Amino acid sequence: MTTDTIIFLHIPKTGGRSLESILLRKYAKEEALVNVHKQMDVIARWPDERKRKVRYIQGHFIYGAHRNFPQACKYITMLRDPVDRVISHYYFVKRTVSHPLHRIVVEQGMDLEAYVTSGICDEVNNDQTRLVAGVKRDAMVDIGEMLEMAEANIESSFIVAGLVDQFDETLVLLKRRLGLKNIFYGVRNKTINRPLKESVPDRTLELISRRNQADIQLYAFAKRRMEEMTRNEGASFEREVRRFKFMNRPYSYLFHMARTTRNKLAGRR
Numbered sequence: 001m002t003t004d005t006i007i008f009l010h011i012p013k014t015g016g017r018s019l020e021s022i023l024l025r026k027y028a029k030e031e032a033l034v035n036v037h038k039q040m041d042v043i044a045r046w047p048d049e050r051k052r053k054v055r056y057i058q059g060h061f062i063y064g065a066h067r068n069f070p071q072a073c074k075y076i077t078m079l080r081d082p083v084d085r086v087i088s089h090y091y092f093v094k095r096t097v098s099h100p101l102h103r104i105v106v107e108q109g110m111d112l113e114a115y116v117t118s119g120i121c122d123e124v125n126n127d128q129t130r131l132v133a134g135v136k137r138d139a140m141v142d143i144g145e146m147l148e149m150a151e152a153n154i155e156s157s158f159i160v161a162g163l164v165d166q167f168d169e170t171l172v173l174l175k176r177r178l179g180l181k182n183i184f185y186g187v188r189n190k191t192i193n194r195p196l197k198e199s200v201p202d203r204t205l206e207l208i209s210r211r212n213q214a215d216i217q218l219y220a221f222a223k224r225r226m227e228e229m230t231r232n233e234g235a236s237f238e239r240e241v242r243r244f245k246f247m248n249r250p251y252s253y254l255f256h257m258a259r260t261t262r263n264k265l266a267g268r269r
Contacts, residue, residue, distance in 0.1 A: 001176075001177065002159060005072065005073045006023070006056050006057070006073070007074070008076050009063060009076070009132065010059060010077070010078075011060075011131055011132075012123065013085050013088045013089050014079060014085065015078050016078060018185050018186070019162075022171065022180065023174075023178075023180075024056070025181070025182055026178065031053065031056060032054075032055070033056070033057045036065070040065065048070045051068070052070060062131050062135065062136065063132055063153050064134040074157060075153075075158045076160050076174065077160075078161075078162045078163070078164055078167075078170065079161060079162070079218065080128070080165075081165065081197075081219060083197060083205055083208045084197050085128070085215075087195070087200060089123060089124060090112050090124075093121075101121055104120060116208055125211050126211070126213070128150075129146055129150045130150075132161075134153065143213070143214050146214060147217055151218065151221050154225065159174075159177050161222045161225065161226075162174070168241055168244055169226070169230055169241055170226075171244070172237065172241050173233070173237075183244070185252070186254075
């Protein structure tokens with residue numbers, strides 16, 4: 001079990017809200033820094049004595065946050081099928097009135113294909129690779145080089161680079177690596193009223209794929225790494241995952257019911 005300070009590099013639309021809620025159970029309030037992408041410049045000026053008290057950091061930032069801290073740090077993140085992530089991102093923007101791009105998408109009647117090709121959002125072009133590589137949005141870096149950087153960072157600095165479609169397996173790995181006690185969860189911040197990937201026209205899927213080739217390769221790399229890690233855990237890991245899936249069902253159901261009730265009550269006010 002690691003004693004390093006943990007940095008959760010939260011890539012948008014990869015199940016991060018659910019994972020955040022689980023990870024924060026492990027740490028005292030004074031040990032954790034949340035949403036640090038909004039305040040990293042300030043944190044960087046803290047004295048080292050104060051920084052060393054931090055045991056957990058999370059936020060929408062690029063790889064490299066560890067350079068602001070004197071203690072040893074290790075990363076975790078979640079990756080998602082790149083095409084599915086872009087679809088989810090578009091429908092999240094479309095239904096979220098508070099999103100900065102919502103108004104232009106709705107007023108211009110942008111469909112998914114128009115959104116991807118519009119240029120108004122660079123999160124739909126190899127964004128997972130860029131974030132894990134630690135490349136700023138305005139940097140001129142070759143895509144191939146950026147992919148190599150991302151893979152090297154995962155190998156050297158990430159305890160787990162999990163996968164959305166293997167969320168439970170990722171949780172059990174993190175439980176073992178970090179000594180987590182309670183990993184039960186209900187799905188949070190899920191994009192509703194969006195079509196399945198299989199129902200999106202092939203032309204649009206191919207367009208998204210062409211614009212996310214680095215992300216597709218990074219996802220395949222992370223999947224191979226996950227397979228190796230879980231295989232090395234042995235048969236006990238598979239049994240623990242099956243047991244967790246079974247035990248989490250009632251928790252997930254109760255979470256969903258409580259959230260639905262709360263939303264209905266809020267709507268009546």
